[in-house]
Amino acid sequence: MKKKYTGGKIFTALTYIFLYAPIVVLIVFSFNSTKSRSVWSGFTFEWYRQLFTDDLVMSSLQTTLLVSVLASLTAALIGTFAAIGFYNMKKKWRSPLLLINNIPVVNADIITGVSLSLLFVSAGLIMGFELGFGTLLIAHITFDIPYVILSVMPKLYQLDRNLFEAAQDLGCTWFQTIYRVIIPEIMPGIINGLLIAFTMSVDDFVISYFTAGSSVQTLSMTIYAMTRRRISPEINAISTLLFATVLILLLIVNLREERQHKAEKIKEDLLEGTV
Amino acid sequence: MNENAESVRLGGVGSFLDRFRRQAFAYPYIIWLAIFVVIPIMLIAVYAFTSVKGGFTLNNFAGMPEYAPVFGRSLWLAFVATVFCLLIGYPVALAISRTTPKTQRVLLMLVMLPMWINFLLRTYAWMSILENTGLLNRFFASVGVFNWINSLHAGDPNYTPITHFQLINTDGAVVLGMIYNYLPFMILPIESVIVKIDPFVIEAAQDLGAGSGTVFRKVVLPLSLSGVISGITMVFVPAVSTFVISKLLSNGTVMLLGDLIEMQFTGSAYNPHLGAAISLIMMVIVVICMSIMNKFGEGEEQAVVM
Numbered sequence: 001m002k003k004k005y006t007g008g009k010i011f012t013a014l015t016y017i018f019l020y021a022p023i024v025v026l027i028v029f030s031f032n033s034t035k036s037r038s039v040w041s042g043f044t045f046e047w048y049r050q051l052f053t054d055d056l057v058m059s060s061l062q063t064t065l066l067v068s069v070l071a072s073l074t075a076a077l078i079g080t081f082a083a084i085g086f087y088n089m090k091k092k093w094r095s096p097l098l099l100i101n102n103i104p105v106v107n108a109d110i111i112t113g114v115s116l117s118l119l120f121v122s123a124g125l126i127m128g129f130e131l132g133f134g135t136l137l138i139a140h141i142t143f144d145i146p147y148v149i150l151s152v153m154p155k156l157y158q159l160d161r162n163l164f165e166a167a168q169d170l171g172c173t174w175f176q177t178i179y180r181v182i183i184p185e186i187m188p189g190i191i192n193g194l195l196i197a198f199t200m201s202v203d204d205f206v207i208s209y210f211t212a213g214s215s216v217q218t219l220s221m222t223i224y225a226m227t228r229r230r231i232s233p234e235i236n237a238i239s240t241l242l243f244a245t246v247l248i249l250l251l252i253v254n255l256r257e258e259r260q261h262k263a264e265k266i267k268e269d270l271l272e273g274t275v
Numbered sequence: 276m277n278e279n280a281e282s283v284r285l286g287g288v289g290s291f292l293d294r295f296r297r298q299a300f301a302y303p304y305i306i307w308l309a310i311f312v313v314i315p316i317m318l319i320a321v322y323a324f325t326s327v328k329g330g331f332t333l334n335n336f337a338g339m340p341e342y343a344p345v346f347g348r349s350l351w352l353a354f355v356a357t358v359f360c361l362l363i364g365y366p367v368a369l370a371i372s373r374t375t376p377k378t379q380r381v382l383l384m385l386v387m388l389p390m391w392i393n394f395l396l397r398t399y400a401w402m403s404i405l406e407n408t409g410l411l412n413r414f415f416a417s418v419g420v421f422n423w424i425n426s427l428h429a430g431d432p433n434y435t436p437i438t439h440f441q442l443i444n445t446d447g448a449v450v451l452g453m454i455y456n457y458l459p460f461m462i463l464p465i466e467s468v469i470v471k472i473d474p475f476v477i478e479a480a481q482d483l484g485a486g487s488g489t490v491f492r493k494v495v496l497p498l499s500l501s502g503v504i505s506g507i508t509m510v511f512v513p514a515v516s517t518f519v520i521s522k523l524l525s526n527g528t529v530m531l532l533g534d535l536i537e538m539q540f541t542g543s544a545y546n547p548h549l550g551a552a553i554s555l556i557m558m559v560i561v562v563i564c565m566s567i568m569n570k571f572g573e574g575e576e577q578a579v580v581m
Contacts, residue, residue, distance in 0.1 A: 012366070025403060026397075038408060081304070083301075085298050089301065097308070108557070111558055122318065138311060142312065164297075178297070203391070209541075220395060223393060242391075
């Protein structure tokens, strides 16, 4: 039994090495003084300097951040209200709607991207617009909302079923009930959904690629274009920076969660003490 | 959910109105879904069955036999990648689930962390590892692998000495790229299900005389099936439809369904009608595969990631 465990541990360790080896390679070669991506020839910050003066990279980074922030906020708004609406529906309506809601999550990205581009191109022909930031934003909102709903719905089901009525008995209008009672209760779900949506937007390449047209470029699209041309170690520099950002964000989130856990535990202990 | 409880909870004329109002919160999104999810999917079907001039046609499907090898290759490579992900992912998920909750959190975060790096960049990193002059081939050269192989053929006049292994631009490279990118999607749902298995159930099985192999086969494996099924779906669907991995790691030599579709929409071979037809067939294949999968896990709760 014991031996099997060590075997599992070694296998797991190897898997983690497999997961991280390419990332280490990326990071190491972002500091390489020549353009080679496999021969080490000295340490430099040159690629980072070039990165920050590269207009294309900077403008596409801006596009990515802008579209991700706008899309995830809009998705959080529409998605939260949609989840409340679904929650109050009869099952025979709710089930099919949730099924449709899941389509962008389950479907292959390329299908979502292609189908939206068909819509935008044909609607554009009739209404006279072209693929651009607007269509990109709509596409992002569309694939972001399901994640918000999927993370808000469970929170709604955790609510006390009488909460709606209790609030109204105490004199809340239906709007106040939602605004003052329900929303604060499901806030963790909304925040979680917002974060997932934001990450999905930042990370997306395929759907953006089909819906952004030629006038706007997200960071992913720029990276894709760079990997197709002769390669610059600037790519490695971008990845290193993104990796570092994500690492720091995750550490902050985790530390915060841990603190919350501790606080909750103390609260529980105190409550138990009083009973 | 229990419909009766619901109607009790929402009884009375006043709350009927309230309920109607609360439902109304979903209406904007229902309209959104109709325009941006349902109509686009229907458009794929419409494009697939119409010609450039607009009339109904089946011509878009007439050329399909020509693309049969692409379908075959896509399905096969995605299948191989999924099998490898399962073979690697399951033991790892099991190993993670056996650690303390704190270690578990760290290990899970480490599985997720690479997913937060743009997948283009992660795939790009493999290019520099697998290239003919890449890190792996350089490593093999430095330890003398090629010299050794060449020396084996020393007497053969027809033999041309090798300087590298062909790693990139092969089916293997594409499968490796898929495994690398989608492995976390296999580990996470399986782990999330295994962790929830009540340890007392395992203990009970052991008390009743089951060995560790039997416990695994009869208890752990069946109880983790829902996680396995979500994992398989989450690996297979993106793998069968990818075009980025094949573009980067095979430079166009390994043509997959995704590449074929992408070409019809952006490339020089612009033909959205054909592209829609191929997309439609791919969707049907995926739906069939998934419904077969779900047959295995019938009645199981879907595992949720994140």
